[in-house]
Amino acid sequence: MRKIALIFTLIPLLLAPLRAGNLWERADRIVKETIIIDAHQDVPTTLLKEDVSQPRAKGHFDLPRAFLGGLTAPCFAIFTSNTYDENHPAEFALRELARVYEFALKNRDRVLIAYSYRDILKAKREGKMAIVITMENSSPIENPSQLLLWKKLGLRMAILTHMSTNKYADSATDQEKWGGLSPQGKEMIKRMNLLGILVDVSHLSDKAAAQAIELTTLPPVASHSCVRAFNPIARNLPDSLIKAIASKGGVIGINFFPVYLSPKVYKKWQEIYGEFRKKMKSEGREKAVEFLKGKVKELPTVGVKDVVKQIKYIADLVGIDHVGLGSDFEGISVTPRGLEDVSMYKNLVYEMLKEGFSEEDIKKVLGENFLRVFRVADKRYWKNFPQMAK
Numbered sequence: 001m002r003k004i005a006l007i008f009t010l011i012p013l014l015l016a017p018l019r020a021g022n023l024w025e026r027a028d029r030i031v032k033e034t035i036i037i038d039a040h041q042d043v044p045t046t047l048l049k050e051d052v053s054q055p056r057a058k059g060h061f062d063l064p065r066a067f068l069g070g071l072t073a074p075c076f077a078i079f080t081s082n083t084y085d086e087n088h089p090a091e092f093a094l095r096e097l098a099r100v101y102e103f104a105l106k107n108r109d110r111v112l113i114a115y116s117y118r119d120i121l122k123a124k125r126e127g128k129m130a131i132v133i134t135m136e137n138s139s140p141i142e143n144p145s146q147l148l149l150w151k152k153l154g155l156r157m158a159i160l161t162h163m164s165t166n167k168y169a170d171s172a173t174d175q176e177k178w179g180g181l182s183p184q185g186k187e188m189i190k191r192m193n194l195l196g197i198l199v200d201v202s203h204l205s206d207k208a209a210a211q212a213i214e215l216t217t218l219p220p221v222a223s224h225s226c227v228r229a230f231n232p233i234a235r236n237l238p239d240s241l242i243k244a245i246a247s248k249g250g251v252i253g254i255n256f257f258p259v260y261l262s263p264k265v266y267k268k269w270q271e272i273y274g275e276f277r278k279k280m281k282s283e284g285r286e287k288a289v290e291f292l293k294g295k296v297k298e299l300p301t302v303g304v305k306d307v308v309k310q311i312k313y314i315a316d317l318v319g320i321d322h323v324g325l326g327s328d329f330e331g332i333s334v335t336p337r338g339l340e341d342v343s344m345y346k347n348l349v350y351e352m353l354k355e356g357f358s359e360e361d362i363k364k365v366l367g368e369n370f371l372r373v374f375r376v377a378d379k380r381y382w383k384n385f386p387q388m389a390k
């Protein structure tokens with residue numbers, strides 16, 4: 001009897017490598033079959049400095065790696081720092097947008113710009129990549145009436161501000177000025193509803209996010225945010241906001257930045273960053289950056305599992321229909337191990353399979369949930385402006 005019991009104990013152990021092999025095969029197939037939407041990438045700022053059509057040794061994004069990873073639709077955020085808010089940010093933002101268009105034109109055999117969810121489906125059908133144009137810090141839109149112009153240029157989703165409070169909203173990482181949204185910020189959201197531009201609450205203060213979620217009549221999104229229950233920092237979402245987003249059919253894209261994912265990393269990062277700022281003043285930028293590069297290696301390690309933990313938390317709290325991916329690639333200085341760039345979504349799928357997620361649920365997280373909200377926004381636009389539906 002003992003021998004039989006021993007055999008039964010050993011069978012799963014012996015089969016484990018086979019099962020792992022099988023999971024990799026499944027992960028591979030899922031990545032190929034699925035529409036992968038990454039709700040936040042800072043590629044436009046990279047495009048100001050260099051081309052990303054060919055392989056590059058640095059950074060998180062280039063076309064060969066994106067195709068290898070199965071990425072269907074990266075959301076390219078037109079980003080301007082709040083430090084330029086008073087200094088013609090529109091000019092800066094339009095320069096970024098021009099680079100995005102030039103990039104799409106140069107690679108038109110394999111890249112297109114997504115003016116609607118249909119273009120994302122088209123890209124998947126044709127083995128191409130669809131760029132979704134979004135915005136991080138809406139200061140370049142000088143007043144709400146200019147939104148129409150940006151919609152015509154392809155804007156699909158926008159965050160009112162970034163690290164600092166601006167004329168539209170209070171930021172999660174700055175002083176409160178408006179008690180949430182400013183009157184102009186509220187006007188922006190009303191116009192976004194009309195034009196089918198999704199309201200993105202990442203970076204907003206809790207009050208601003210709550211008001212934006214309340215005010216929008218489209219599904220609200222947080223394109224690149226983590227869960228505050230794991231790491232109690234202002235930049236992460238509390239359960240109340242996660243529930244509010246879900247209650248209106250919205251989606252939260254999990255940010256891959258280890259500093260947001262893990263309190264241990266955040267604590268160490270604060271120390272390093274403090275020293276970095278001091279060095280900037282005393283020894284100049286070059287030496288300070290060199291110092292930062294060295295110190296980053298000392299940060300505690302974060303892995304794919306930590307991202308999956310966040311996905312699971314949101315799925316358990318409000319359901320799998322409300323969680324997606326918003327890596328923040330090209331905008332973060334550190335990445336989790338195993339998610340170093342756009343070629344590695346497969347590692348995430350493997351880990352989710354290991355955790356027992358169904359293929360149906362994995363596909364929702366990879367892209368179907370964001371596709372759903374883009375579709376709702378497009379239908380709204382076409383209803384209000386039927387001539388645009390062609």
Ligand SMILES: [Zn+2]
Pocket residue numbers: 136203224331
């Ligand atoms: Zn951001």
